[in-house]
Amino acid sequence: MKEYEFEGLRILVQEPSLDENERLFNPDDSEKTLRFHRSLPQYRQTELVSLSSCAEKYGIRSIFVKDESSRFGLKAFKGLGGSYAMFRMLCEIFSMDPDKTDFTAFQDEGIRKKCAEIHFITCTDGNHGKGVSWAAQMFGCKAHVYMPKGTVEVRRKAVEEAGSAVCTITGYDYDETVKMAARIAEEQGWLLIQDTAWDGYEKIPRFIIEGYLTMAAEIREQMHGADPTHVFLQAGVGSMAGGIADYFLSTSAVPPLIGLVEPDGADCFYVSAKEGDGLAHSVKGDCFTIMAGLNCGTPCKTVWPLLRDSSAFFCSCSDMITELGMRTYARPEGNDRPIISGESGAVTYGLLLTILRCEKLRKIFRINSDSVVLVINTEGDTDPDDYRRVISRL
Numbered sequence: 500m501k502e503y504e505f506e507g508l509r510i511l512v513q514e515p516s517l518d519e520n521e522r523l524f525n526p527d528d529s530e531k532t533l534r535f536h537r538s539l540p541q542y543r544q545t546e547l548v549s550l551s552s553c554a555e556k557y558g559i560r561s562i563f564v565k566d567e568s569s570r571f572g573l574k575a576f577k578g579l580g581g582s583y584a585m586f587r588m589l590c591e592i593f594s595m596d597p598d599k600t601d602f603t604a605f606q607d608e609g610i611r612k613k614c615a616e617i618h619f620i621t622c623t624d625g626n627h628g629k630g631v632s633w634a635a636q637m638f639g640c641k642a643h644v645y646m647p648k649g650t651v652e653v654r655r656k657a658v659e660e661a662g663s664a665v666c667t668i669t670g671y672d673y674d675e676t677v678k679m680a681a682r683i684a685e686e687q688g689w690l691l692i693q694d695t696a697w698d699g700y701e702k703i704p705r706f707i708i709e710g711y712l713t714m715a716a717e718i719r720e721q722m723h724g725a726d727p728t729h730v731f732l733q734a735g736v737g738s739m740a741g742g743i744a745d746y747f748l749s750t751s752a753v754p755p756l757i758g759l760v761e762p763d764g765a766d767c768f769y770v771s772a773k774e775g776d777g778l779a780h781s782v783k784g785d786c787f788t789i790m791a792g793l794n795c796g797t798p799c800k801t802v803w804p805l806l807r808d809s810s811a812f813f814c815s816c817s818d819m820i821t822e823l824g825m826r827t828y829a830r831p832e833g834n835d836r837p838i839i840s841g842e843s844g845a846v847t848y849g850l851l852l853t854i855l856r857c858e859k860l861r862k863i864f865r866i867n868s869d870s871v872v873l874v875i876n877t878e879g880d881t882d883p884d885d886y887r888r889v890i891s892r893l
């Protein structure tokens with residue numbers, strides 16, 4: 500493993516290996532999640548934007564951006580996981596076969612009455628909680644959402660406004676708030692719907708990760724048979740990155756190079772990879788980053804082995820990099836279409852631009868004129884004040 504340091508950026512590079520035993524899903528599993536999501540009234544395929552002027556300027560073949568800023572009206576991709584997991588959990592409670600049913604079955608009055616008795620609980624740094632709040636309202640259930648200290652009020656309010664949740668900011672950091680939610684679930688008999696796994700809590704996060712496959716399958720269809728050479732993915736706990744990397748590694752003729760991208764204050768994958776003992780390590784302390792959605796200190800157990808071995812690059816980025824991404828998305832090159840991207844959404848594009856502008860970085864990341872790069876804009880302006888602050892600077 501080689502380590503490099505640039506202004507605002509640290510990179511670990513390794514030769515990826517692909518162990519079939521670490522695979523999470525069959526690519527066909529995405530058909531199940533797509534079938535469920537398509538049954539939701541708000542379902543629309545989100546756009547895959549080709550930034551061809553930017554690609555041309557920097558001499559690479561293509562840059563594709565999956566733009567999740569409009570997903571389900573929630574400004575982020577996260578509702579895909581929360582809604583699918585809730586569906587699977589409710590199917591289990593009501594002994595329904597998830598392969599033979601979809602959201603339409605939950606419009607039955609008898610089922611809705613029973614749903615009204617069910618309480619879900621989760622911890623979130625924003626977008627997952629919005630997804631759970633929204634999905635709970637859709638299914639007619641109750642939801643309780645806890646957010647870590649330091650959360651801005653606008654994000655708390657957004658969780659409540661997204662659906663039926665009651666949302667509370669705690670005095671603890673993200674990892675401690677997850678533990679607190681798990682404890683309350685136990686005491687109250689509520690259902691914990693958490694987007695990260697640990698020993699003894701694996702089934703539900705797996706449903707959530709599976710729900711993200713809808714996004715991957717849409718991208719596949721929208722790329723019309725082309726394979727990405729590089730996929731850069733944001734990691735908080737890594738659930739999203741794990742699901743999407745797994746899908747593209749199994750469906751590409753030549754497996755793409757996977758880059759995991761984290762904020763430097765909460766770079767638990769970077770730190771774990773650097774430690775080199777094969778184990779996932781936590782990043783302790785009060786991490787500060789404007790990338791609130793990525794401010795998580797412990798890798799998700801389910802995805803860790805896959806991402807540890809199959810990632811080519813672990814990237815630890817300063818806020819400066821995501822600000823570059825946010826501004827360039829908003830004021831793009833040539834004829835490219837502007838994209839609204841929030842702090843956690845833009846870091847992969849900011850990183851790509853940083854790479855494209857530096858010959859040494861292009862070599863490290865093996866970028867050349869044949870490169871087809873895929874990034875995901877995972878959120879829109881979920882904190883509108885901060886978005887304006889960043890964008891207004893040149």
Ligand SMILES: Cc1ncc(COP(=O)(O)O)c(C=O)c1O
Nearest residue numbers: 626735736737738739792877878
């Ligand atoms: C906007 C955004 N992007 C990316 C992520 C990362 O997802 P994960 O925590 O599964 O790594 C999150 C997580 O909340 C998020 O809100």
